Amino acid sequence: SQFEVDLYQHRSACQSPLDLQYREEILKLEKAGGRKNCRIFTYTDHDRFTNLEEHCQRVTDSDHEVPSYLAERMANVRRRRQDCRPIEASSLKSKIITWEPSEEFIKNNHVINTPVQTMYIMGDLGPYGKLGHREYEHVLCTIKVDGNGVMTVKPDFTGTKGPYRIELDGEKREVWKYTIENASVQVQPEEEEREQRVLRELYSRHKECLSGLVGSEFEITLPGTLRLFVNGEIVSAQGYEYDNLYVHFFLELPNHWSSPASQQLSGVTQTCATKTVGWDNVAYFCYTFTLEMFLTLGDESGDSLPQWPVLYFEVLSLDFWQRYRVEGYGSLVLPASPGLHVLTIPTWRPVELGTVAELRRFFIGGSPELEDITYVRTPAAFKGERLSRLGFRTETTGSVTFRLYCLQQSQAFLETSALRQRMRSVLDRLGGFSQQSSVYSVLEAFQRARRRMREARESLPQDLTSTSASAV
Known part of the structure; x- marks a missing residue:
């Protein structure tokens, strides 16, 4: 930048070997006739601007923003390329989870510390004759490359979108427009x-590594079998008459099945x-349970719908005397x-x-009970x-x-991996459960419509409903 050219003209401004290298390059450039482009320049990792840019980033656009405690603590955490350490062969067989981490381990791993190299493409948008002032320097593009080889360009390439705009503060309110294009040479076939061959080999090695960590004890269901695993929780019960509730x-x-x-x-x-x-008495159980079951359908049950x-x-x-009362019965498919x-199931109880x-x-404590709860x-x-x-x-x-x-879990899920556009539910292949679910959905929609009609009729005035009934 013009600011650096003016700064490194003086020997006293050089504080590091990199600054001295910049001074020598600037002197050679001045002898060769100066640089041709005075507007566009770059800053890299080891420049002073990079440190200030990363430490002074704001979350909001307020001039009175006060950095939070976390922002102050994270200001000194710099994701830079670190010294590469040799990876031991035994590290691939290490455990995925560290159950008892040490204080040093927590200190080194509490943040994402992926090595990153950063370059800022800058633009000096000052008026002619005033180039080199820091207040006119603006970031046009940021390019980051992490240790995994992933390159991030921000903002993105212009493409079909319009040019980016930078509006300056001042009396003239100047507006600068610029585009970002990918000028790289097309890759040969x-x-x-x-x-692609290198990537395939890399992915295959990674897959072998993961297979070694997971093992070969993963259970596979038999063909034509659906395994259903339910982790359930009885969260709460509300709206009952008496206290001290429990659920059987x-x-x-x-x-x-x-x-x-x-x-x-x-x-x-x-x-x-x-x-x-609110208006209800709520009992919070938070009772957990686990259910595991298998659905197996043979050829003889192809025409029947599975329940x-x-x-x-x-x-x-x-109650206090250890006497129990039935508060309600319910069922859940x-x-x-x-x-x-998350399902809320209403209940009812028989009365005399x-x-x-x-x-x-x-x-x-006596109350009518159902001899068979499946009733x-x-x-x-x-x-x-x-x-x-x-x-x-x-x-x-x-x-x-x-x-x-x-x-x-079912092997039928694997059969659709190559034909995702034709994917059907595994339940369709195991017995046409979709037909049964569609019947249930139609009945539920009919019940909801009937309920809304009844509520609408009850909300009408009594004389209007009696007149319509007599006319019929």
């Missing part, structure tokens, strides 16, 4: 093929007192798609008519065409919130 649950596996012999398909949470949150496992649960309350699912039943429930849905032992619940009286109670992390 032979060199590109050689580069169990999983029902339909036909063609199985689970390992060591898998526990039922459980009971701890007793939890409620706290007032999905159902989680049945009941909410009970416990495990999600058919992998990922995180009359005040005596409620007094019995309050004083001695919440269609019981497994029911073989008829229609299940009548005529005369069965129930009362809506509170709700229970579940958080489910579902994982699915």
Whole structure:
């Protein structure tokens, strides 16, 4: 830059061997007639500007910004090319996780310290006759190259976009426009093929290294089998009448489903007192459970739709005399798609008519219970065409919130890796579950529409609804 040319003219301004080298180059350049381009120049890692630029970066555009404690601490952490140390052969077999890190290890690894080389392409945008003033120097482009060979150009090449603009402060409000183009020579086909071959060898070695770290004990499911793994949590229960709640649950596996012999398909949470949150009394359980099951379909079951496992649960309350009451029954169909699912399931309980039943429930803890909890849905032992619940009286109670992390594993997922545009769900190949899910979605949409129609009818004035009914 013109500032450096003027600075290094004086011997007293040189403070390092690099400054002395710059002075000699400037003197040779002056003898040769001076430099032709006075506007564009560069700064590199070891220049004074690079240190000031990295230490004085701001987060906001406020003139009164105060650097935070983290910014002050990180100002001295410079990502520069470090001395390369020989890598021992045993380092590739080291553990991925350091369970007991030392203080020195934490000090050296608490930040990303990838070696980086930086170059700033600058522009002296001062008026003619005033070149070399630091206030007119602006960064046009920043080029960084890390230790992995990744080059970062900021801002990006102009391409089809318009030129970049820099508006100066002052009376004239001058506007400078510039473009950034990639002037590199196109790579020859032979060199590109050689580069691809080197990359393939590098990736194969990296894959072998990862395989050595992971091992060969990864379980593979059998063909035509879907493995469903659920990490579940009973988060909370809210809206119930009594305190000291607990939840009893169990999983029902339909036909063609199985689970390992060591898998526990039922459980009971701890007793939890409620706290007032808004208008409801909420009991936070945070009870975790794990479910593992397999779906295997043979040729004889190709025409039938597979059923999905159902989680049945009941909410009970416990009083001071260790007497329990049934607060509600509910059921949950495990999600058919992998990922995180947060579900809030409403519950109900059977009731008896009359005040005596409620007094019995309050004083001695007796209340009607379901002999078979699968009666919440269609019981497994029911073989008829229609299940009548005529005369069965129930009362809506509170709700229970579940958080489910579902994982699915099947060899059918591998078959679609090469044909992602034709990817279908593995459940489609295992028995047409998509047909069943579409039927369920249509029924749910019909129920939602029916519920909205009922709510809209209830919100109308009474005289209007009676007039429409008489007209019909």
